[in-house]
Amino acid sequence: MGGPLKMSGKKSPNGSRSDQEGTAEARRAPMREFSRSLPMSLLRAREAVMRQFRPSLRNHGLTEQQWRILRALTAVDTIEVTELARVAFLLGPSLSRILRDLEARDLIERRTAKADLRRGEVSISSKGLKLIEAVAPTSEAIYAEITHRFGARKLAELQDMLGELERSLAAMEVAGEGEAEADE
């Protein structure tokens, strides 16, 4: 978020802005261009990508998350809820709600494991599979277009970097989990 990397701040008055900004920047913390922080960059990039897919999914009555779930289910025969949450990258509560709805729409099937009654086993239904097959072509076409526009090589490179970023931070322990932070 706050991403300032170079608060060194060029003092030079911002040439042609509506002068209020110059005033504000002068008397306030010269934090770095907020919009260039890593979180914002990632957010905007992802939105730019998802913006391409949402209309198509919407036309088929699916949200992004529902699609992720169905999509993940096509790769397995059955999967436990916790595993599915990990794969589809959804928090338990969200998944719980979505599965309830998808089941009501007969897009998935669910049953409890016989070995452990706490666990639920989920699988896609034939109706769900048909839906996936109906959406997939458009989805693939969009993905191909994105790849073409950005460049396959660069895309692969970007994904490598994203993976590296993930791994870099995986080990980074999260600060002040519950305290009120030393100062202030």
Place this chain on the structure above:
Amino acid sequence: MGGPLKMSGKKSPNGSRSDQEGTAEARRAPMREFSRSLPMSLLRAREAVMRQFRPSLRNHGLTEQQWRILRALTAVDTIEVTELARVAFLLGPSLSRILRDLEARDLIERRTAKADLRRGEVSISSKGLKLIEAVAPTSEAIYAEITHRFGARKLAELQDMLGELERSLAAMEVAGEGEAEADE
């Protein structure tokens, strides 16, 4: 949540998995490795980053979005709601709600423009400014740590690529806005 995932092991009969997966993959569409799609990569990367900031923000009673708004407000004297939405990358309705809450907490001030009664002008309050100043140090430290772990050079490179991706897709018109999709 989420994290490494290693389901579906290509076509090769997955040596040690519970064999159901292999079966599923064999009889179903061999779609792209779901977890390696660009949207998922971006989502996981962003989550890995935000995971570092949320606890600190939470300790100060702020959500990620509220922080974005206050953060954006420190860069200007006043700003119109629509402009703020653009800068903080929030949709109008979300912003509308959040501003209502932030105003109730006296973290921001709002008034209508005299020239155009439809427009609202927002600015951060002294209380809001104090809050920002209280959070900023921790936030900056986390950002610095992330930069250190991933590498300043690579970080800059990553952000360049993200910006490029954004620009690549900016011109890409969104398909089938409202139709039911030719077929497929």
Place this chain on the structure above:
DNA sequence: CCGGAGAACTTAACATGTTAAGCAAATTTC
């Protein structure tokens, strides 16, 4: 066995994402 600790979800509660309406003020059109 039995009771407590832990695991696997599910519910609850509140905040935001997302699309569609609603509304009042400003602008355009005829």
Place this chain on the structure above:
DNA sequence: GAAATTTGCTTAACATGTTAAGTTCTCCGG
């Protein structure tokens, strides 16, 4: 210059994100 249109928000409604509790069911030590 009044009606039609557009603009700048705000509401509404529904889905998901996020954290805390609650509910069953397992498992484990005594």
